[in-house]
Amino acid sequence: MPKILIADDEASLRDALGIILRQAGYEVRMAADGAQAVELFMRERPDLVVLDVMMPRLSGFEVCEALRAISPEVPLLMLSAKGAVDDCRTGLRAGADDYVVKPFDDEELLLRIEALLRRRDQAGAAVTSASKMTPTTIGSLTIDPLRCEVRVDGNAVTLTPKEFQILALMADNPGRVFTRDDLIEALWGQEYEDSNISIPVYIRRIRLKIEKDPSRPEYLKTVWRFGYKLGD
Known part of the structure; x- marks a missing residue:
């Protein structure tokens, strides 16, 4: 069962994502801020990470760069209410593999996660x-x-x-x-x-x-x- 780490400071969104991913058959870990996300990643070694951009302690961009230094191969999906092109570019430059803007469609998010995991396995x-x-x-x-x-x-x-x-x-x-x-x-x-x-x-x-x-x-x-x- 693939393990996914969700990093978002909004508790209601973390819980909603957790329900969606567990129902889809994934094991889920959750972090409430950027620093906790890095700590959990080091301990849990998830198969994929979903990152919010705006988080306390470390932003999603900073977490993305940190995780890339630790594990270049792990798929990183950035999830944010910010839809500006500059934010997308910043996320991709930091090492993200994909970028989804909130509010998002549950099915589309799952399809993107499946695609990232599949392409990691078939790299x-x-x-x-x-x-x-x-x-x-x-x-x-x-x-x-x-x-x-x-x-x-x-x-x-x-x-x-x-x-x-x-x-x-x-x-x-x-x-x-x-x-x-x-x-x-x-x-x-x-x-x-x-x-x-x-x-x-x-x-x-x-x-x-x-x-x-x-x-x-x-x-x-x-x-x-x-x-x-x-x-x-």
């Missing part, structure tokens, strides 16, 4: 073909799909699950140009194509981690008006 298989499981090397960049590992100049690079999936998908097709819709359909699903997922934010975060000069990328390149490609 390696979802972005590599059965026939190509060997590492891809481009210059000093190496992407190893079996180890879910990325290295630059021999040094390991820490990526979130979604960042790794984007890079591994492109490494499996070096030189191919991927549009925004290509990446979203492959890694999130067609139902997310009209969502506010910001592929440029993910690309920027990946470049900051793998490029010597992110403003002049050697590996992850932009093809103006079309999309992105890895390598030449």
Whole structure:
């Protein structure tokens, strides 16, 4: 039974989410503020975390960054009444995998949670073909799909699950140009194509981690008006 940590300072919402998730078959843990969320995460090691943005002691953004440093692979879903684009971008930059604005539809929330858990379990298989499981090397960049590992100049690079999936998908097709819709359909699903997922934010975060000069990328390149490609 997957374990989900809910972090929200609003008791009524925590309780409502707990009921929804337990009825869906999940084990639930709850935190009333950001600092407690980090403490519970360290002790319980949940399979997925649902984070509110505005919390005392540590904000959802701060918790997101802390959890990413502890566990790069855990799916993080940010849940907030704030629907501004800047808040969504901040959450994604902090390491969130998805962002849902309150009030939300219960069924949609469950579908997003199921999708995040499924893609976590299928992270390696979802972005590599059965026939190509060997590492891809481009210059000093190496992407190893079996180890879910990325290295630059021999040094390991820490990526979130979604960042790794984007890079591994492109490494499996070096030189191919991927549009925004290509990446979203492959890694999130067609139902997310009209969502506010910001592929440029993910690309920027990946470049900051793998490029010597992110403003002049050697590996992850932009093809103006079309999309992105890895390598030449």
